[in-house]
Amino acid sequence: EPEVTQTPSHQVTQMGQEVILRCVPISNHLYFYWYRQILGQKVEFLVSFYNNEISEKSEIFDDQFSVERPDGSNFTLKIRSTKLEDSAMYFCASRTLGTDTQYFGPGTRLTVL
Amino acid sequence: DQQVKQNSPSLSVQEGRISILNCDYTNSMFDYFLWYKKYPAEGPTFLISISSIKDKNEDGRFTVFLNKSAKHLSLHIVPSQPGDSAVYFCVGNAGNMLTFGGGTRLMVKP
16 A cells, blocks of 8 residues: 655754755655644644645744655655754655545654754 | 644543544634544554535444534544554644644553
8 A cells, every 4th residue: 555655764963953854755646745743742734735836834834944846756844954842753744636635654753952 | 722622632442342532623614524543653544534514424443423513523433442542633624734633542451
């Protein structure tokens, strides 16, 4: 069964460094998403992406964040200058046309020291 | 921001019995609701969904009920199995964005 994959599973970085989290969505899906879950808090929407552009973003998704689909398979989330409060699980999700169901990857745990 | 609220952080049920997980929402713009389950160190896994124009959807052991006037959903699992032990998230969909509840940890005892 096709699934969303994410790499790395765990990323440790120093405050102020740039990180790139990578996702490979399900191959025939057209809509892509990033969510995050800070420890002990709810899963929160960050951004949605369709047709090579951002379609929605939350107030969390400020200028420090960017997304890109550099090729036909990868979808990346970049945080330019990480802060301690960026430590969280980051989940990528994708869905196909004609359905509202989003399928999630296993997540990347980001730890900012 | 409590657009989706799951008031029970945990629920314990005996194997073979019914599990009922409840969820309340406030956002009238939700047009679709989903339930996801999550095991530790994994991403949320889609379980079942319901359109806002329906009041019930069934898939095997899982049934979701929607009471739109009360802004309330429930997920019924019957019979419950030990492998159902996980965190269950009630999720509302509006405008291409999912809004998660806080989750209910279900423990099914053998």
